[in-house]
Amino acid sequence: MSDTDSFIDEVSEEVRRDRLYRYLRRYGWIAIVLVLLIVGGAAFNEWRQAQARAGAETFGGALAGALTAGDLDTRIASLEELTAGAEGDAAHLAAFARAQALVAADRPEEAAAAFAEIAASDADPLYTSLATLRANSVPGALPTPQERIDAMTDLLLEDAPFSLLAMEQRALALIEEGDIPAAHADFETILNDPLATRALRDRTLQMLIATGGDAPVEPTLVTPSQGN
Template sequence: MSNSESFIDEVSEEVRKDQLFGYMRKYGWIAVVLVLLVVGGTALTEYRKAQAESAARAAGDEILAALEIDDDVARAEALQAIDAEGGAGAITRLLAASDLVETEATAAAVEALEAVAMDEAAPEIYRELAALKAAMVADDATSIDERRAMLAGLATPGSTFRLIAQEQLALLNVEAGDTEAAIDQFVAISQDAEATRGLRDRAFSMIVALGGDIDALVSNTGQTPTEVEQ
């Protein structure tokens, strides 16, 4: 290799180094920012996780302390005073509603349950359970149509409490005096493949009590309810 070629190579190498250093001086801050963002994001995530765990433990301790109270009214008040969100908040209000029902504070119980049912931060199963219980504990101050509306969304396919909601709708028809519609609903429940034995037996019992043709139903389904056998 000639001296001129060697000189050209050395100059080219120095030019590349200068360009590289120039790029680093010009754009190096971007890499630093990216590193800081990654590190900061990880730290923030861990902090939030620790905060959530701490809040969950604190809420759990408060719930356990409230459950140790013997008096129903005082226990309900203690549970309602707990400041919790999400699943913990839903559980707290469900427990409080149960105590409110025991003390015959039906309106307050329904209010607590409806708050859970409308809480988008709560797990879906808790929201559905709260809506179901609200319809079940509502007294005569809540009309049959209003209770039907509370149950309508729960009686659809895919709902965790579909069959229980359908049973409650059938009972509302009994309350309204629509015996024929109630019998049809109980027959549908008794023939549902997902119905438990207990639910199927209750449906058979209601069909009998309402004057339905239980013999034809048993003949068609091939299933004999416990209550009928007894």
């Protein structure tokens, strides 16, 4: 390589280096900001997760304490205070526990109202469906049979969780209304559903027979005859 070529290469290298330095001075701050944003975002996310874990642990401890606090009246008051101070799912969970405590304290009207309030809230469908079911099945504070039929039918139309329990409650309300064939249809649907629990099947079968229905015939296992 000639001296001229070597000189040209050196000049080109210096030009490229000088251009790179100018770019770094002009735009280097952008890279620095991006790095800071990435690092800061990761740190903030870790902090937020740690805060959420700490909050969940604190709420869990407070809920456990409220559920075991003194007599039922003290327990209800503690759960009411916890509900007022919580947010989101935590508040709905505490409210549900309070409603259950009202049932245990033999305060059915208050319990039904508490369940109805949860059912009308913006809680997760798991909470609202179960609260609707409970609001319509608290002993001592039952709505009219037709109101219960309507409420349970709405749950079934929404394909909500606890649909089999909703169907059971609808069948019981239908019996009160005197519509035995419709009640039997619901009972038979429950018995034919593979997701029905043993306890639910037993209750359903008892009510079906008690109201004049026929017990379903269990399939007979046929064994092949020998000597064929």
